[in-house]
Amino acid sequence: MKTRLILTIVFVISILATQRTFAQETENEFQTRTKLDMSFKPVKKVKFTITPELRFEDDFSLDKYLLEGILEYKASKLFTLGASYGLVGNVRDEKDTEYFSRYAFSATAQKEFGRFESSLRLMYSNYADDDVDDKNFLRYRAKVKYDIPDCKITPFVAVQLFQDLDNGGLHKTRYSVGADYKLFKKNYIGIDYKFDYYNTEYLNKHIISLGYKIKF
8 A cells, every 4th residue: 555655746846757748848856855853852852953065066066055943842642733933044155144034833734544654744834945035934734654564664645835925825735755764772763765746836856865863
């Protein structure tokens, strides 16, 4: 069942990546990312995560570096509230690095169905994970993870909608597929592929991310 689900997601992504070429040539951008997630629980029901991240262009030149702090409070078994603040360094050719801030507030509902763990997240933010974000967005994300019996690999699929609150339209849709691998106790390595489909311009973005997670 999980294999069919992943193949269906890949098929849908491939269709979306090519369908607009009949009307106008679509630009495709490629990016790689690497990050480290360090999380700990200072008190019961509260988790704090620090995440440094590097982003590279398709020629592997440094595009941006980020440092983000995320605070989460588990309000109940089903609901988690979160807030985050990040500082972004935008590397520019022949100019000084440009710095800007990003912040977000979120509410997440999660539920397990057997070995499936599903979640729905509503987020308000001042960014859409693009080059320069100076607008307000609502971001809707649905995600499903699957716990494979007797296996250290946990695959997942997700879809996220970015609504531009300034004009009311849908800015882009992000499709994600990936997996986390448990190295040993509280240490994980993860890899995922994100496909950003822009609704208001002829642009697709392909993102490969590699991360390391430590839980203290």
